[in-house]
Amino acid sequence: MRSSRTVLAVALLGMALVACNDTVTTPGGPAKPDPAQIVESWTSCAKDAPRAGEMISVPSPETPAPAGSDPRIGYIDPAFTPVAAVICGREIRPGPDGGQEQVATERHAKEITSLLAALRLPSQQTGGNVACTLDMIVPPWLALVDEQTRWLRPSLPTDSCGKPRAEVLAALTGPQWTTVDTRTIRQVGSAAAEAAGCAQQWTDMVWVEARDRRPGPPGQAAAPAAGPLRLCVYEVPESIQGGDKPAGDFVYGGPLPADRQAGVLRALSNRRAVVDCATPATRFAVLRPLDGTGPDRYVELDGCLRFLVNPPTGGAHIGQGDDTLAALLGPL
Incomplete structure (x- = not known):
């Protein structure tokens, strides 16, 4: 008590x-x-x-x-x-x-x-x-x-x-x-979000980081290895899409299966140039280490299909995803 x-x-x-x-x-x-x-x-x-x-x-x-x-x-x-x-x-x-x-x-x-x-x-x-x-x-x-x-x-x-x-x-x-x-x-937190280990709301950090950046050369490649990850997917209400800090509501999530995780990490380690795009995502994924160590990863599941890798020590970089990556982050 x-x-x-x-x-x-x-x-x-x-x-x-x-x-x-x-x-x-x-x-x-x-x-x-x-x-x-x-x-x-x-x-x-x-x-x-x-x-x-x-x-x-x-x-x-x-x-x-x-x-x-x-x-x-x-x-x-x-x-x-x-x-x-x-x-x-x-x-x-x-x-x-x-x-x-x-x-x-x-x-x-x-x-x-x-x-x-x-x-x-x-x-x-x-x-x-x-x-x-x-x-x-x-x-x-x-x-x-x-x-x-x-x-x-x-x-x-x-x-x-x-x-x-x-x-x-x-x-x-x-x-x-x-x-x-x-x-x-x-x-504040739904039963589904609580069961998945996810917050009820989260900010689309890919949009926040990318909106003031100009497209440039490929970012540094992310290491294609990590401990077990938790997937949390959020949907951004239409009324705030494209805002300064669009907050999404929880849709689905849970521990990411090992076979999917391997494919996701390979996709996040690519060196493709980021496309020139200004279409807000309606859904985005957040990938966080289950043990709390390592970088947070954000992926737009539609729109520009970009991703963000944000290490706890700084040095976040934006990369370019695709439909294959988005499909790997579909409902569990």
Whole structure:
């Protein structure tokens, strides 16, 4: 079972570390942040914080969120009396039919005495000879609610390393929190991808590497030998084909049979010149060593039929495949 601290770090992503509380701030910072904006009538995380926990660019004091994108975070106005707290977040859970899915969660707490005490602590001075760890703690999307169901986003006091104070983290992971709602956002990994040992999505790196290169002479030949390889094949949605980093969805895969692997490696060691072609692939294959050592190999299964060999030490090169190579990478 995961610890509550792990759940906090994984499940409640989505907010950057916010401004300090209203007593001590970092050198050169404001003496006191603005009060938190009070919003009328809390409804639910789905309505009031639909994007809480998304892996998106997050606001910071230097790059604030666009106007109207989220209520202003700040200190708790003395005229506002919280009686409950809400945490909106996301986490990865096993799917009902296997694989994994991303789930949005809403947690409530009515016993918030320790939380309020922690939120009213001062932020500690940063800098000086303080030893800080490199781990990043991303605070959750937290709201306080009063008896009239008005709500606000409180700022979190930080320690001398600029991270939420230990008292705040303890209050955010205590037993008083109850999950009142969950909703599935998207599938992260299907049962088929999990069984094949493949990721649910992958980027077509042949396209990424080739789009800014001009066709040239043959690349260096790849060594026609390798340990056992895993094949993962992805299909790129039409709407993003030809984009900067087209991501494909898993179609099929698994350990590559030895007889096929021998033919694939021979095809990848050819010295043909790369054709002048700008047709995006609708499907591509990823070949990765089962033991995790050696280069990753990418093959366009249609379109330009190019391949990419990408050693872990650098020096990736693009080569020219053909229909025979694509056929060797068909369904297992």
